[in-house]
Amino acid sequence: MITETNMLRTFGFISVLMLGISLGNAYTDLRRGMTKKSVAAVKTPDVLSSSEYRGFWISFKNGEIEVGREYESMPFLHWKDKDPIHIHYFSFATWTDVIGKWLHSCEGDGEMQGDQPLSPLEYFNAEHKLQNDLMKGYSSQIRPLSNHNESLTVEMGLVVFYMDLRENESVFNVNGFLQIHWKDKRLAWNESHYEGLNILHIPSELIWKPQISLANSIDHTMNYMNAATHVTIMPGGVVLMIVPASFHALCEIDLRNYPWDTQKCSLIFYSYFNGGDRIDINLLYDTNPEYSLTTYKLIKNNQWHAVIDKAERVLTPDEMNYKEYPEIYFTFELKRKSPLFISTLFLPAIVTMIVCLLSLWMPPNCPEKMYMIISNMVVLFMYLAYLNYILPTNLEHQPTVVSFYGGTLLLVTISLLFTVITIRMTRLPKPTGMPYCLKKVIIGPIGTLLGLNWTGILISPTHKPLETLNGIATSFEHSQSSRHNEISSHQPDLEQFVVDSSSTGANMEWMVFALFIDRILFICYSFLFGILLSICF
Template structure:
């Protein structure tokens, strides 16, 4: 509170009349300030001799730093210097009368100032250093450069995240003065942000910078108002997101391809599928934390995450059915399953049915189980089939008609073929 109290005392002292008895001991600058402020009685009136005249205010923005672009709240936070320049008829003097002094500094609260305001502000707590001293020249020109931290609204398009480009704008205009009273123009005809003192952002690059002057009539008032609109285009630096969103996505996509190479009856396929599904879900949560919840569009990378999760969920569902059929036990295949899997789907996937002959039965017992009919794996059913062939002893006995082993062989092969057709991507 001590700083505010001291500032109040200084402001009160400026508001008092100069002590003319001590004026001879002052220097030229002090005498000039005393003379100007004594004659500057009303600081709320426009500094013109004729009320029909207008004040030309030249306005510009010097961008210092882009603090943040909050995609979730759609707010652009920037650190800027505002530049104001206008002529004040009450602040003119002859330099020859004051030791050839051509400029002085005055507190802005003691003189008139334009009420230029950011229209599309996103926070009522506007942080401005409006107590900065104004530079006043002998011809009445006032130059004022307050520092500000603006929080402006910005429409965010997140479809190309994290390689997106955002277009933001800032609209400035006088709040109460129409064009006939205050005419707002660009400072030194610079129709863009001044980037001479700009400090580069780690996340955003400036790829577009321009400004335009507009005149507009509002429903509340019949007068014409002037506003200056500054446009800036930003491109995200996606280096950081390449490591936390893109690279894991590429690796998980490769694992998804490996998932479809596993045999459908393998339990490890279920485990791997659920692990990949969980990993994509974690990436989706990371993406959600940076995105607005009520956005009009969703990021394309988020749609890709959901597509992979859908494929893995479908594969896991079909794999569960295959495992259930595989371990259900021996028995004749239902007529409907035989019709669908061994005839229709087998024809669709160009799978040739086996020939049930004794010679083929003998060939099955001689090849390794992992190269059996329809791409089966080395599981207990083929081991059981192999043990049955070995127990026969004599190869000629396998040619006997009505051998019950022939029926078991046919049932086993039918089940293996049906499972392979049911999950053809495996």
């Protein structure tokens, strides 16, 4: 409360300054007159604290009222009275259940003596006195070195709690905190002068901090070093800063071996504005780099498993200004957990291959053969659409599983084409049989190798085709008994060619040729499917 008289009942109060009003210490408000009208209000969330001492300064000069935090020169509230009065009285009070201590030093004209040191009796405790002494004349904009030509060594480590990889966006996410050490000689003290105090915690914004950035961040406006946190200071001036943050870095994704792939991602930290001649960034444990990266508190990820993690320091030359920029690499190798993909991708791939090969063993003139191949094509189309949905489209290399399903679809399409040709070949009447050269191949060693040696009884050894199947059977009945026995032994094989009684001997020969094509395709497809499996899985 600020007044020009102590007779409040007669003249009323002039101004009231209220810190931390509303829910959550949300506002600081300056009210004027008996009407309590607000003349200046600013948002100051959590300006007061129930766990630590908070200091503020108030300045009155020529009608101007300014309020700021202790050790900060810039006020967070400012108001100028258009009709200034002479301030003679100040009254301090706290809210219910709030403890406050008022330290003030005023001259007769009401001006604050901000530069006057506090007496020993006015310090709250030894920590308050130490902080006040360390901050006298301290500049947070100057590197803590007496010789500006020297380089300041900054050591850093990383503690990881959780990591994840979004391959569709090529973003590597890490939740954890940075451990940063450096030495500031201006913050050293003698413990015996401060009741044996050997550690000090102060807000990080009060002191100089190295500007360290994430080089491969997706958002370069993010400044992790300006996070609202505290630093720990030792008597020798060693400063420890813990920076909790979520790091989002770009990562080059290689899905060629999907879903059994391993990705390599890194967090790259460096000081953009300072080369190694000004700030020398090093690992927290230079002799044992693996200790600079801690993952023992890592929460397991359902999709990725870190198989390798390492920390290393790399010097990157800058050709523009002939400097070397030290960079800290925290590298992770993430292996995808893929037991589910065995059932969803690998087994269906095996089934589609088996169905395709089985279709080649069906009779050439069987219409169900085409239905089986078309159903297989639909399944392959659906899986390719599924892979297109779950995988990023801007990949440099195509995943081998996509190549497998695409290659299988191509082979099944070729199989469908040959099926249409063979069905047409066996359904339409043929005036003549196969050429003699084809007959010779089928009834020769190649036909025997393909298991078609029994078809010789359906093929005329001359250029003329055989008669109808019934005629063949009749002629066989009047032939030698040994020939009759040969027909009887191959009766199950012959039944697949019996379509009707009007089937001519020429049609029978072309049906044998269609079967010959299917056997050739079966051998070729078995070989090609084996190659696809070995490459893709």
